[in-house]
Each structure stands twice: as structure tokens, then as C-alpha cells.
Amino acid sequence: MDAAATQQTEPVTPPEAVTEGADREVVDLCSKLIRFDTSNYGNGKSNGEREATEYVAGLLDEVGIESTLVESEKGRTSLVADWAPEGVDTSLPPLMVHGHLDVVPAQAEDWQVDPFAGEIRDGCVWGRGAVDMKDFDAMVLSVVRARVRAGRAPRRPVKLVFTADEEAGGDLGAFFLINQHRDLVAGCSEAIGEVGGFSLTIRDDLRLYVVQTAEKGMAWLNLIADGTAGHGSMRNDDNAVTELAAAVARIGAYEWPYRITSAQQAFLDAVSEALGVELSTDDVEETLARLGSISRMVGATMANSANPTMLQAGYKHNVIPGQATAAIDGRTVPGGQQEFLDTITELIGDKVRYEFAVNKPAIETEFSGALVEAMQTCLVAEDPGARAVPYLMSGGTDAKAWDRLGTRCFGFAPLKLPADLDFVGMFHGVDERVPTDSLEFGARVLDRFLQQA
Structure with missing residues (x-):
């Protein structure tokens, strides 16, 4: 068996x-x-x-x-x-x-x-x-x-x-x-x-029911660049827009390293077993694509992430503003917030600073205990092909x-x-x-x- x-x-x-x-x-x-x-x-x-x-x-x-x-x-x-x-x-x-x-x-x-x-x-x-x-x-x-x-x-x-x-x-x-x-x-x-x-169908007699045991943290940041205001026709070596744009570009291009949490590993192990394939970080996202659209959600939990979402600066073509701001949607894996902030600090450089707009750390609990056993038992009672597995959202x-x-x-x-x-x-x-x-x-x-x- x-x-x-x-x-x-x-x-x-x-x-x-x-x-x-x-x-x-x-x-x-x-x-x-x-x-x-x-x-x-x-x-x-x-x-x-x-x-x-x-x-x-x-x-x-x-x-x-x-x-x-x-x-x-x-x-x-x-x-x-x-x-x-x-x-x-x-x-x-x-x-x-x-x-x-x-x-x-x-x-x-x-x-x-x-x-x-x-x-x-x-x-x-x-x-x-x-x-x-x-x-x-x-x-x-x-x-x-x-x-x-x-x-x-x-x-x-x-x-x-x-x-x-x-x-x-x-x-x-x-x-x-x-x-x-x-x-x-x-x-x-x-x-x-x-x-x-909710279920993910692996085959007719096996469905994985993914139970969320962890979720990424929210680190929404405001980036702020201060510079010297001036006339748009003049050379300006202290342009807040230029500094901010460069910082945003570096964040957007950065490839965050994989950080596999316990909940993520348990999910990957269950998928590996169900599909009968070995998963490695080199090909995991390609393999997960076989599960359908949940692969996008799971792929987003393989590492910290930071996506630029808003930019704001200036009020007129011929005025160099003294300040420029950007919004970053940062998401952190459990235990990964300090690494995230250290990386952001390095990427933005000395002339840009950040402030938290939202700071809600990641949470995680173990996929064990009587409550988890009840989940599995009750799912099987209605679907004999059910198997409950944990995942990180x-x-x-x-x-x-x-x-x-x-x-x-x-x-x-x-x-x-x-x-x-x-x-x-x-x-x-x-x-x-x-x-x-x-x-x-x-x-x-x-x-x-x-x-x-």
C-alpha cells in the first residue's frame, strides 16, 4: 500500500x-x-x-x-x-x-x-x-x-x-x-x-485538500527619496526622481533566493509523492504547473517578494521636485522578515529611505494535533480519495x-x-x-x- x-x-x-x-x-x-x-x-x-x-x-x-x-x-x-x-x-x-x-x-x-x-x-x-x-x-x-x-x-x-x-x-x-x-x-x-x-485533483482516486497552516507577512513599504528642488532646465546632481527610479528598478529586478519553510516543504513532499516525481528547487515551479492555477500561489511562497506598485513625484514638467515616493508590496516568508529588510536597505542605497505603511509579520503553525486529524477524517467521510496536506499562502x-x-x-x-x-x-x-x-x-x-x- x-x-x-x-x-x-x-x-x-x-x-x-x-x-x-x-x-x-x-x-x-x-x-x-x-x-x-x-x-x-x-x-x-x-x-x-x-x-x-x-x-x-x-x-x-x-x-x-x-x-x-x-x-x-x-x-x-x-x-x-x-x-x-x-x-x-x-x-x-x-x-x-x-x-x-x-x-x-x-x-x-x-x-x-x-x-x-x-x-x-x-x-x-x-x-x-x-x-x-x-x-x-x-x-x-x-x-x-x-x-x-x-x-x-x-x-x-x-x-x-x-x-x-x-x-x-x-x-x-x-x-x-x-x-x-x-x-x-x-x-x-x-x-x-x-x-x-479546497481540493486539487491528482487522479480520480486522489485529491489533495490544501489546509493553510501559514501565510506570508505583509511588509508594505513607502520609499522616500529627498533631493534638491530646482528648475527643470538646469543640471541637477541631487534629483530625487532619478534616485528613486534607480532604487525601484533594482528592487523590481532582484531575484529573491528560495527560502523553503516547513509548511512549504510538507506541501512539496506531498505533491512529490502524489505525482511520483522528485522535486528540486531548480524545477519545482515547472512541476507545480501540473496542479493548475494554484501553482501561481505556491510559486509566490517559495521566497520573499517585493513588487513596486505606485510612484509619485512632482507637479510640473519644468520643476524638479524635492521629494519622490514609491510604494512596495513586500511579502515575507515565516522567519524571513529581517533578511527582507536587510536586502531592501542594500537595494535602495544611501539616498533613499523606507517607512512601513503596513507591517504584519508572517504566521505559522504546525500541521499536527487532534484538529488536523479531525480535518482528515471528516474529508475522507465525504470523499474517500481525500488527503489533507498543509501549505503556505x-x-x-x-x-x-x-x-x-x-x-x-x-x-x-x-x-x-x-x-x-x-x-x-x-x-x-x-x-x-x-x-x-x-x-x-x-x-x-x-x-x-x-x-x-
């Missing part, structure tokens, strides 16, 4: 243990959540978060779960609810189940459908947030409501958290909660949330906030996906959609998970 087969353990939970109706509402709820235009434009500007949060609070209230709504600014609303009905093991610390209700903006003219209509077409729910992340929000609500109605408590207390502002870094959502309302969210030993738990989530509470964070929003669906490309993409049967699968897995976690 090969190693992959040994991972496919017999499910502990019998089939009848799935709560009746756990997946009944999930498609409808996902569609309705998408109809709330909760576009987050950054810089404190957002739509509809209050209305969407009140809708979620109403759904929980219908089944007797009381919510606390907190606003960081007018309309920027987050929700926390404690679910610990009779029958839970109160000796265990709560499990946090979290999702965000904001989405990135969408330009309707680019889409085949209205991005905020929640249309169900061709076996999918379409719309902004279908993947990121109103699909998981709907799974959570469907499962919780079904379990309450059936009188089936989770194994341990659950803290339900729905946040604002995740798409702009979470300062007005998750970070506001931990800074201003820590008592509402503290005490959870573990958490599950977005960008993990290139982006960021609210987990960066919960990590500061000492909470172990996992990305586990389970979805069994069609092999040909460009799922990763759906994140912030045009024509974002999620298959309805994937949503129903995810609800059933999550229902089992809450029984065992």
Missing part, C-alpha cells in the same frame, strides 16, 4: 451522523449574502457591511444564538457570537470559526452576470464573494442553524466571528476586535477560516489578528472542486463563482468537523 493510501483512514463518524439539513440552506444563503454589496475600497471606504452583518445576526437570532455587533467606524460592523448549547464539553477551550463579510470591488461591465445578484447558473453560484469568502460564511450559517434545529451541539464551545474590513488588512475589523474588544474574541485555542480546505487573512491572541489558525473551508475549475483564479477575479455541489459538500464536512473538532 502506498503512502497516499495510508492517509485515507476509515471515517470515525458514521454516515448517519451528518445533521439532517446541514447542507440544505447553504446555496440559498450564499446567493443572498452575495446580494449585499459589501465592496471594500480601502482607506476606510466600504459599502454594506452593516446591512450584511445585521442579516447574519438575524439568521443566528432565528435559532436562538445571540450576537454582539461592534463598529470601528460608522457602518464598519463586525459580529461575535458564542455558541455553547447544552451538550458541549465546556472543559475544552472554544474553537473560533471566522469569516469576513466584505469583498473587493467588482466592475459589472467586465462580468457575464451582475456581480451582486447572486445568480445561480450552470450549477454554480456567481458573484463577488462566491469564493472570497461568502461561500464559507454560508456553510457556517447553514450548519449552525441545522444543528441548533436538530438539537445537536458541537463537541466544544464555538465562537462565531464575522468581520468587516478584511480586504483592506483588517484594521477596522479583526485588529479592531483584538485591540479594543479583546474580551469578545480571546480564549480560543484554535481557529478555522478561509483560503484552505501568499496572501493575508484575519488569522494574522487571531495569531496575536495565541490562537492556532488554519485555513479550512472545505470544497470538493471540479478538476478543471480555475478556483485560485476566482479570488478577486472576474466571473467569480463556486459550484453548488461544492458548497453542499463543504457544509457536510464542516458539520462532521464540528462534531469531532
Whole structure:
């Protein structure tokens, strides 16, 4: 028997243990959540978060779960609810189940459908947030409501958290909660949330379900070059634009060395075993391309990265400005921030300096323990070809906030996906959609998970 087969353990939970109706509402709820235009434009500007949060609070209230709504600014609303009905093991610390209700903006003219209509077409729910992340929000609500109605408590207390502002870094959502309302969210030993738990088809009898155990840090930098202002017709050896442009070019051209973290190595080992090939850093990205669009995400986690994204200088053709600025989107692997900053300092030179716009270090936890075992068991119960594997995500989530509470964070929003669906490309993409049967699968897995976690 090969190693992959040994991972496919017999499910502990019998089939009848799935709560009746756990997946009944999930498609409808996902569609309705998408109809709330909760576009987050950054810089404190957002739509509809209050209305969407009140809708979620109403759904929980219908089944007797009381919510606390907190606003960081007018309309920027987050929700926390404690679910610990009779029958839970109160000796265990709560499990946090979290999702965000904001989405990135969408330009309707680019889409085949209205991005905020929640249309169900061709076996999918379409719309902004279908993947990121109103699909998981709907799974959570469907499962919780079904379990309450059936009188089936989770194994341990659950803290339900729905946040604002995740798409702009979470300062007005998750970070506001931990800074201003820590008592509402503290005490959870573990958490599950977005960008993990979805399948990658290797062959008909083997799907890797990637569980996020780590995510890169955000080191967004402002580069600043100071020079001598003057007339555009004169020679100027202290031109801020020239110095800044040279620094930006060096950063953009720099090839960051591979830094393979434990989560990344575990993922690469699983892929190597599943594909029956040896992976080395010389050909790893070419091999990963066989997995489809996730190869872009995984490739971005092989090393630190820094991409110039904005430039600003001057106000008139014939005036040399005294200052020029640039924005750098820096992402750091766990343990790699100091190397990143040292390299940036070397690349920008003596005449350019940097300031942090955002500094949120990478996070990482081990892919081990009872919670991980429950993930594997529950996936196999619904998909005998499932194998859970860890991975490092290139982006960021609210987990960066919960990590500061000492909470172990996992990305586990389970979805069994069609092999040909460009799922990763759906994140912030045009024509974002999620298959309805994937949503129903995810609800059933999550229902089992809450029984065992």
C-alpha cells in the first residue's frame, strides 16, 4: 500500500451522523449574502457591511444564538457570537470559526452576470464573494442553524466571528476586535477560516485538500527619496526622481533566493509523492504547473517578494521636485522578515529611505494535533480519495489578528472542486463563482468537523 493510501483512514463518524439539513440552506444563503454589496475600497471606504452583518445576526437570532455587533467606524460592523448549547464539553477551550463579510470591488461591465445578484447558473453560484469568502460564511450559517434545529451541539464551545474590513488588512475589523474588544474574541485555542480546505485533483482516486497552516507577512513599504528642488532646465546632481527610479528598478529586478519553510516543504513532499516525481528547487515551479492555477500561489511562497506598485513625484514638467515616493508590496516568508529588510536597505542605497505603511509579520503553525486529524477524517467521510496536506499562502487573512491572541489558525473551508475549475483564479477575479455541489459538500464536512473538532 502506498503512502497516499495510508492517509485515507476509515471515517470515525458514521454516515448517519451528518445533521439532517446541514447542507440544505447553504446555496440559498450564499446567493443572498452575495446580494449585499459589501465592496471594500480601502482607506476606510466600504459599502454594506452593516446591512450584511445585521442579516447574519438575524439568521443566528432565528435559532436562538445571540450576537454582539461592534463598529470601528460608522457602518464598519463586525459580529461575535458564542455558541455553547447544552451538550458541549465546556472543559475544552472554544474553537473560533471566522469569516469576513466584505469583498473587493467588482466592475459589472467586465462580468457575464451582475456581480451582486447572486445568480445561480450552470450549477454554480456567481458573484463577488462566491469564493472570497461568502461561500464559507454560508456553510457556517447553514450548519449552525441545522444543528441548533436538530438539537445537536458541537463537541466544544464555538465562537462565531464575522468581520468587516478584511480586504483592506483588517484594521477596522479583526485588529479592531483584538485591540479594543479583546474580551469578545480571546480564549480560543484554535481557529478555522478561509483560503484552505479546497481540493486539487491528482487522479480520480486522489485529491489533495490544501489546509493553510501559514501565510506570508505583509511588509508594505513607502520609499522616500529627498533631493534638491530646482528648475527643470538646469543640471541637477541631487534629483530625487532619478534616485528613486534607480532604487525601484533594482528592487523590481532582484531575484529573491528560495527560502523553503516547513509548511512549504510538507506541501512539496506531498505533491512529490502524489505525482511520483522528485522535486528540486531548480524545477519545482515547472512541476507545480501540473496542479493548475494554484501553482501561481505556491510559486509566490517559495521566497520573499517585493513588487513596486505606485510612484509619485512632482507637479510640473519644468520643476524638479524635492521629494519622490514609491510604494512596495513586500511579502515575507515565516522567519524571513529581517533578511527582507536587510536586502531592501542594500537595494535602495544611501539616498533613499523606507517607512512601513503596513507591517504584519508572517504566521505559522504546525500541521499536527487532534484538529488536523479531525480535518482528515471528516474529508475522507465525504470523499474517500481525500488527503489533507498543509501549505503556505501568499496572501493575508484575519488569522494574522487571531495569531496575536495565541490562537492556532488554519485555513479550512472545505470544497470538493471540479478538476478543471480555475478556483485560485476566482479570488478577486472576474466571473467569480463556486459550484453548488461544492458548497453542499463543504457544509457536510464542516458539520462532521464540528462534531469531532
